[in-house]
Every structure is written in structure tokens, then in C-alpha cells.
Amino acid sequence: MDRPEHLDRQERSDSPEHLDSPNSSGSLDSLDSPDRDYLDEFEAGQLAIEFDGESPEAVIEWALDRWGRRAGICTSFQAEGMVLLDMAWQIDPNIHVFTVDTGRLHQETYDFIDRVRDHYDIDIQVYFPDLLQVENMVGAHGMNLFYKSVESRFKCCNVRKVEPIRRALEGLDGWFTGLRRDQWASRANIRKIEIDHDHGGLAKISPLADWTEEEVWDYIELYDVPKHPLYEKGYTSIGCMPCTRVTKPGEDSRAGRWWWEKNAPKECGMHCPVETGGFEHEMEALVAEEAEK
Ligand code: SF4
Numbered sequence: 362m363d364r365p366e367h368l369d370r371q372e373r374s375d376s377p378e379h380l381d382s383p384n385s386s387g388s389l390d391s392l393d394s395p396d397r398d399y400l401d402e403f404e405a406g407q408l409a410i411e412f413d414g415e416s417p418e419a420v421i422e423w424a425l426d427r428w429g430r431r432a433g434i435c436t437s438f439q440a441e442g443m444v445l446l447d448m449a450w451q452i453d454p455n456i457h458v459f460t461v462d463t464g465r466l467h468q469e470t471y472d473f474i475d476r477v478r479d480h481y482d483i484d485i486q487v488y489f490p491d492l493l494q495v496e497n498m499v500g501a502h503g504m505n506l507f508y509k510s511v512e513s514r515f516k517c518c519n520v521r522k523v524e525p526i527r528r529a530l531e532g533l534d535g536w537f538t539g540l541r542r543d544q545w546a547s548r549a550n551i552r553k554i555e556i557d558h559d560h561g562g563l564a565k566i567s568p569l570a571d572w573t574e575e576e577v578w579d580y581i582e583l584y585d586v587p588k589h590p591l592y593e594k595g596y597t598s599i600g601c602m603p604c605t606r607v608t609k610p611g612e613d614s615r616a617g618r619w620w621w622e623k624n625a626p627k628e629c630g631m632h633c634p635v636e637t638g639g640f641e642h643e644m645e646a647l648v649a650e651e652a653e654k
Contacts, residue, residue: 398428398534399562400554409552417568418448420553424535424566425453432535432566433457433486435526438473438589439599440577441539441569447586448568449537450481459486459529463521464495465601469590480587488525495520507604511625514604518629521601527560535564541577542570544615574614600629 400408412420424432434449434456436442449456460474478485498506498520507514530536536557542549557565569577581588591599595607597614608617615627 397563398431400556400564402556405554405556405564408554412553413571415553417445417572418452420566420568421445421449421537422452424537424554424564425449425456428534428564429453430455430457431533432537432564433459433529433533434537435529436460436539437599438470438477439539440574440581440588440592441541441572443477443586443588444577444580445537445539445569446477446481447580447584450483454481454483456483457486457533458483459488461488461490461522461525461529463525463601464490465521465603467591467599467602467605470599473587473589477587486529488529490521490525494524505603507619508621511622514619514622514625522629530557530560530563533563535566536560537566537568539569540567541572541574543573 412423434442434446436446436458437460446456446458462471474485474487477483498516502509502513502516507517540548540551542551551567551570553567553570555565555567557563580586589596589599596605596617597608597612598618599605600618604619606617606620608614618627619625
């Protein structure tokens with residue numbers, strides 16, 4: 362795989378001047394501004410077409426040039442997220458990176474987050490679920506409610522993942538995701554740039570949309586990108602500890618997520634609103650029902 366010459370690691374790390382766009386210099390405080398730079402439908406459609414055949418680096422560079430730290434990288438530190446983070450860091454070492462600690466992650470994930478922080482010398486903003494919501498949910502439905510039914514699992518994902526992500530996105534104009542079209546049927550139609558109507562209309566940027574799993578791993582090996590240690594143990598998709606298992610040979614890479622469920626989407630709801638509207642409505646109904654109790 363050719364790394365674009367203009368993205369050479371040393372050259373980029375040593376010369377961040379080119380990143381002095383009006384939006385790229387801020388601390389997290391700069392995210393508090395009420396001003397928004399959202400794409401309209403026409404522009405988003407044009408950009409989706411324009412960028413579809415472009416490299417991930419070109420998409421990232423364009424987005425960072427436009428929004429700087431007002432476009433954040435959302436990652437759970439899986440392979441795709443690490444590729445994204447590495448590419449973005451080459452372009453702007455001052456990138457805004459955030460994640461969600463659901464409270465149920467593997468110890469290996471916590472260790473890895475700190476490793477990544479040290480490796481790139483970056484801040485990683487960690488969002489947590491709302492304490493009261495977790496207390497009410499666990500009090501009413503138990504510690505491991507997700508095993509009881511798909512509905513209970515949606516509830517837990519909503520409280521522990523979806524709600525913190527909503528908060529994380531509130532001050533942003535765009536967010537990067539490591540989604541790929543061939544990960545699961547619900548992701549088959551994602552665009553590299555689209556409007557995320559379910560999070561207020563900011564841009565959702567998925568630079569790796571047309572990459573294969575093989576390309577992701579080639580990049581990681583070629584550029585010595587830090588790898589989540591659970592891949593070595595046979596995991597192919599990594600989420601919360603009680604809801605993720607090692608996959609067997611021949612299984613789909615997301616088969617280990619919520620493995621006990623039959624015919625339910627392998628999604629937590631964080632990305633589904635854009636991709637599978639039916640799932641979103643089902644979950645919202647459940648959440649509303651819960652709020653009324
Ligand atoms: S993956 Fe499991 S533990 Fe994590 S938020 Fe979803 S249901 Fe809860």
C-alpha cells in the first residue's frame with residue numbers, strides 16, 4: 362500500500378503550520394461556540410460523490426481543513442478506529458479524539474486507551490453514561506439485563522453508549538467514524554460524507570467506507586499502528602466485555618457481538634439512526650416507554 366508522499370510521518374509531524382486553519386488550533390474550550398458550520402443537503406450529496414473514489418487521507422484532510430477540532434474522531438480503539446486516528450494524527454497532531462466508557466469494557470481496552478494516549482501524545486476525551494440513568498436501569502432490570510431480551514439490550518446500549526455519544530457530539534460540526542460498508546448489512550450504504558440528522562445535522566465522516574478488512578490490517582502492519590491486544594486472543598470485533606466473544610473460524614467478524622441474539626441487528630444504535638431507521642424507532646419507543654415508568 363502506498364502512503365501518499367505528502368503524508369509522510371516525519372514531514373507531517375515536524376511541520377504542522379499547514380494546519381493553522383481558523384478551526385484547528387483550539388482546546389476543547391473552542392468546542393463550546395454556538396456557531397455551526399453544517400453542510401446542507403446539496404453540498405453533502407456533492408461531497409459524497411466527489412469523495413467516494415478518494416483515499417481516506419484525502420477525506421480526512423479535507424474535513425480537518427474545514428473544521429479542525431470541531432470534527433472529532435469517535436473511536437472504540439478497534440482496528441478501523443486506530444487506522445483513522447493514525448491517519449488523522451499524521452495530518453494534525455492536535456486532533457480531537459473521544460470515546461465512551463460504558464463502564465463494562467474489558468480491562469485490556471482501558472489499558473489500551475492509555476497506551477494510545479502515550480503513543481500519540483494526545484488527549485483522549487472519555488464520556489461516561491449518566492449516573493442516574495445507569496442506577497435506575499440497573500435497579501429496575503438488573504446488572505446483566507442485556508441477556509434477558511433484545512429490548513433490554515437496546516436499553517442498556519442506549520443508556521451506556523448512545524446517550525453519551527449524543528452529548529459528545531453536541532458541540533461538533535462533524536464526527537469521524539471507522540465504519541466500513543462490508544462490516545454488516547446495515548452498513549452497506551454508508552457514504553463517506555453524510556448529514557447525521559439523528560444527531561442534530563452535523564456531518565458524519567466515514568473515510569474508510571470502501572476499505573476492506575484486509576486493507577485495514579495491511580495499514581496497521583505497514584505503519585506499525587498500535588493494536589488492541591484482544592485481537593491476539595481471537596476477537597474480531599471488540600465492544601463491552603459481557604457482550605463480546607471470540608469469533609470462530611469462518612464466522613462473520615461481528616458475529617461475536619451480542620452472540621446470543623437471533624435476527625437482531627449487530628448494532629448498538631449509535632450508528633443505526635443513519636443506517637437502519639426501523640431499529641432506531643424501535644429503540645426510541647422502548648426508551649420512551651422506560652422514561653414513563
Ligand atoms: S454492549 Fe452490552 S454492556 Fe455494552 S452498552 Fe450494549 S448491552 Fe450494555
